[in-house]
Amino acid sequence: MQNISAVLYLVSAVLFILSLKGLSSPASSRQGNTYGMIGMLIAVATTFMVMEKPVLLLIVGAIAAGAAIGAFKAKTVEMTSMPELVAAMHSLVGLSAVLIAVAAIFHSGMEHTPVQKVELFIGAFIGAITFTASVIAYGKLSGKFGAKAVNFNGQHLLNLVMALAMVGFGGVYFFTDSHAAFLIMVAIALVLGVTLIIPIGGADMPVVVSMLNSYSGWAAAGIGFTLNNPVLIIAGACVGSSGAILSYIMCKAMNRSILSVLLGGFGAEVAAGGGGDSGPKNYKSGSAEDAAFLMANADSVVIVPGYGLAVSRAQHALQEFAELLHEKGVNVRYAIHPVAGRMPGHMNVLLA
Incomplete structure (x- = not known):
């Protein structure tokens, strides 16, 4: 069974790569989408083959609920509302990574090697940042939180202090196996996700959505190492790297630094540069x-x-x-x- 599952995971990973290739062109995008769906179907079916029956029942229930919600949203969402839907989905990927990491930490029968501890730390903090940042991006795109950039004095210093504290508590967990330190690290990462995104205005959200897409992929890859699941590692790495490449291309097109996006404050520069003329403009209407x-x-x-x-x-x-x-x-x-x-x-x- 182990050999069969390894082969099936490899097939699904190849299909994911073919899916990305297909999605690179409008002419082959439908075919690429089909490859991705078949690959995911094989991956999920293979996971069912290797898991215990009590867990299987729980996952089937979760899949049924998720499929019902997904089908409803697919039927009702407008094309112009697609960006906020994508942001919301990124948040779920990040939340999943956090919950899996926390479950692995508190699982009494699991002993984690030093490498696995690092993987849990990376997967959890990237997932936590992705979750809250995606929620804020969803709110900005949908207009629920307002699209304006929110700036205050010492913003970057606060982000730096929180990032260092997050790494510090991660170090405490690494050396002491402290569950409390791990949870504090996750909590700081959740707050950091908010403070990284609020300085960015709604018009600059395309780059943010692309970057969050990359974050969600790396979070999934990190958790794939924890679960020893090769297809999750490959799929997460494909999503993470493609999202990062796309973000770089978009930043180059906007004459912006990718580092400024990662630090979460490039929207403030735009607001400062273009805030001089806010009066009414003359225009001509026509058919x-x-x-x-x-x-x-x-x-x-x-x-x-x-x-x-x-x-x-x-x-x-x-x-x-x-x-x-x-x-x-x-x-x-x-x-x-x-x-x-x-x-x-x-x-x-x-x-x-």
Whole structure:
């Protein structure tokens, strides 16, 4: 059975990698999604094969409840609300990592090696930061917490002190096996997740969502080491590395440092630089026909969609405008900035 499960885990890991490859292009994204779903189905079924029956019943109940909630959200969520849904899902991944780590710590029959202790520490604090940071990101994206950046004096110093305290209590756990020290470390990480995200404004959330995606992957990989589950390690590493690469690409596109995102305060710089002119602006309103009439004599038109298109749900008007130009023989193309929209790839999905 052990050999069979190892082979099945390897198959699911290969499917996850093929899924990422497929998702790299709109033309193959459906196929990539299918690979990912099949891989996850194989991984879950294999886990059922190797676990005890009492635990199996608990997990089946949890899967049934989660599937019902997921199916309901998939049917009811609007495309423009997808970013906050993704942020909410990241929070669940982080919370799962924390709960698994805490369960492993308090499990009386488990003896942890020094390496496993480090893995538990990393998985737990990344998961805790991911959980609360994703909850704040969800609130900012949905408008429940307000989209403005929250800044105060000594913000970065506070984050540094909490980070050092978190590592310190992790060290106490490592050398003494103190459950209390581990729980204090998790509590500090939960607060740190909040203070890292509140300085970032709503318009900069695409980079944050991408970064939280990376965090959730590394948290899953860390817990995979604890559970000795190879497919969880591979899947978590794929998600973590791809999210980090995407975040780097987005930061380069915004002329921002990836370090400033990790430290959680780059939104404050933007607010300080662009806060001079907040008065009313002059604008002209018109229909898609009016815009097409003005551009009918052009040989080529390049449309650069932005954040406003996403929040105003104007993609259908844009499609009508593009079709009118096509009828007049105009070559219409799109130039999509990596951070356009409200999450990574959001503008591509809206236009598709």
